[in-house]
Amino acid sequence: MFCQNLFEARKSTTQYCSANCAKKAYKDRKRQERIVHATQENLEKLSAPLKELQARDYLSVEEAATLLGVSRWTIQRAIKRGRLQTLKVLGRRIIPQKSFNQFLNNQYNESHATQTSQVQW
The missing domain is CATH 1.10.1660.10 (Multidrug-efflux Transporter Regulator; Chain: A; Domain 2)
Known part of the structure; x- marks a missing residue:
């Protein structure tokens, strides 16, 4: 549940109370993936020169x-x-x-x- 509202699911696979709630959860999940990806890229960019220096x-x-x-x-x-x-x-x-x-x-x-x-x- 994204909005924290209680609801009665019609199927056992239903995760969200409405289409709006599902869309918001999807956007939030994608935002978190972008943040993780950007953080990993930044760490790789920062650590590349250090690895090069350590090899000298x-x-x-x-x-x-x-x-x-x-x-x-x-x-x-x-x-x-x-x-x-x-x-x-x-x-x-x-x-x-x-x-x-x-x-x-x-x-x-x-x-x-x-x-x-x-x-x-």
Whole structure:
């Protein structure tokens, strides 16, 4: 029932009280399908560049920032503090994928260690 009105069905397959109610339910169902489809398309469009970046052997500072969802200045600070190893090629800093993954693992381990030490029973 779309309109929430009680009705007596003539057949066991009747789902709606009237043709109007059936049309409204159909439109609502199609609207929901369009929303789901549009959401899936948007996710695919957004995730395509990330998948491409993850497949690279070397990343620029901007690309690393995009992958982490932080600003490039955050990546620059990590480089300056020695937490993220880079190579300098023709005046540009590039980050090897291995170094980037190691940085992520270290960050995860540090945050996980502080969270478990804060848990009190």
